[in-house]
Amino acid sequence: MDASLDLLTGDAAAELLGAAVAASGGELVDWRVRQVDHRPGAATTVAYRATVRRNGATRSETLGASVGRTRDGGGPGVVTLSDGDTTVAVWRFPDDPGLPALPRAFDREGVEELLADLGVDPDGRAAPELAVRAYRPTRRAVIEARSASARMFLKVLRPRRVEGLHRRHALLSDAGLPVPRPLGWSDDGLLVLSPLHGTEMRAAVRDGKAVPSPQDLLDLLDRLPADVCDLPRRPAWSESARHYAAMIGAALPAEAGRAADLAGAIRERLAERGTGTDPTHGDLYEAQIMLTGDRVTGLLDVDSAGPGHRADDLACLVAHLDVLSLGGGTDPGRAARGARMRRLAADYAAGFVAAPGGRGVDARDLSTRVAGVLLSLATGPHRVQEREWQAATSRRLDAVAGWLDGTRCPLPGAGAA
Known part of the structure; x- marks a missing residue:
């Protein structure tokens, strides 16, 4: 495991958090990792849920610690600790050194x-x-x-x-x-x-309610103005496959080789298409879409809007739905929901390929980009410290491989890796 990752998630973290809490007049009672953002060779940042005693009262607090982002500086609630080789910034929410507002x-x-x-x-x-x-x-x-x-x-x-x-x-x-x-x-x-009206599409997906058709979502993307292509280009999730494979390898060395091989296959197939020039949302999935009934009434998180391939937006939605089908456990209700999610992902993929009027996307290209998004999502179980995250990560890599070889969602013309 990477040294900074081990420092911030292992037993040594207790000493770091305890020193930071003591500096603000408190006593660390207990702690657990809630979220991990590890970027090999760059920075590692971890969020914690901590139990802290202050003035005789015990309360829950959110703490953060980072190695590699200490350039953000200090501030109220930020404690900088160093052993001469590694410098760690530790803070209490909301005194995040990277988010001064x-x-x-x-x-x-x-x-x-x-x-x-x-x-x-x-x-x-x-x-x-x-x-x-x-x-x-x-x-x-x-x-x-x-x-x-x-x-x-x-x-x-x-x-x-x-x-x-x-x-x-x-x-x-x-x-x-x-x-x-x-x-x-x-x-x-x-x-x-301003707020938006409606409920998240994720709730409709979870509860088995009506959702937009593939055509409805293509219509939504048609409304993106051409001026979106004048915005700065940001890499699509699938274009960063090598980066996410490295993150997986650092957290789970046993899967490092497989993750790297899958990333290589994705990159090779993406090279066939070149740079996209479509206006795109950049991060389109069910939690970003608001519905009233089955009608789209809201679109969230446009941080990544810019030029790209429309197939990346469509693949992002399909991949997120497919991930929802991968939960572990043997509960019959969970298994039924997982099967329904997987069918929905496959139905959207097929609908996006077969869309009439020349609007359909290439099956092989869509499958590749779904695999790329899934590879990025394979970092999720470790990031949020899911129970048995190692097995969950491996299941997601299985899904990546399945989209590349056509076994997880057979689409006409998709071919094999």
Whole structure:
């Protein structure tokens, strides 16, 4: 295992966390890893759920620690520890050194002032309620702010990324796409977004309810304006296969060789297609789509919108649905849900290939890109410290291989790797 990964997830982490908690006047009672972001050769960042005793009271806190991102600097709640060779930054939420706007976004009085300044809730009589909806240490956070008369989302990013994301939201909103409307942004990395209506497509998928047809989703992508292609190009998930294979190999050496071989096969087949010039969402899957009934009424997380291959958007959706079918266990209900998810993934793939009017995508290309997204998702069990993550990672690699050789979802013309 990589030394930084071992340091932040092994027994030594207790000493690091204990020293950081003690520096803020507390005592570490217990801790567990909640999330791991390991980038071999670059940085390792870990989030923890800790039990801390302060002033005689015990409470749960979110802590973070990072090796390789200490260049973000310190700040209130950030403790830097070094043994002369390795430097570790440790902090308490919300004092993330990579997200300088996060303390302000998680302060009720500060958000109340922000709402008033934006004219969203000028007559609010009480500080809004705040809820953390997502947190990836040093990378991003989403805070929901809700008052008696208003609701909005505060997206916190690394400062250098916020203006570009504001521009993406404005472009797509002005083009009539059902994306959150940008209400304002700040240089320190805070983007304020309007809420969307509907429920996540993931809930409909989970509960076996009606979902959009392949044609409906192709229609949604047709609405992306051509100006999306003027945005900076970002690599598709499948184009980063080698990177994700390295992450898998660092966390699970027993699968390093297989992951590298699968990445090589994906890269070889992608080279047949070259660079895409379609407007794309960049990260399209069921948790990013809001529905009212089976009608699409919202599209979330447009951070990666830009030029690319439409097949990457379609493959992203198919791969995420297929991953939902891979849960372990022998519970009959879970097995039935898994089978349903797998059928849905296969039905979408077949529908995207057979779409009429020349809109269908190449079966071999789609299968390759599904495999590429699945390879990126194979890092997930370790990242969130899923129970028996090693076996879950191997199951996902099995699915990657199955899409490449055509055995997991036979599509006419897909061929073999």
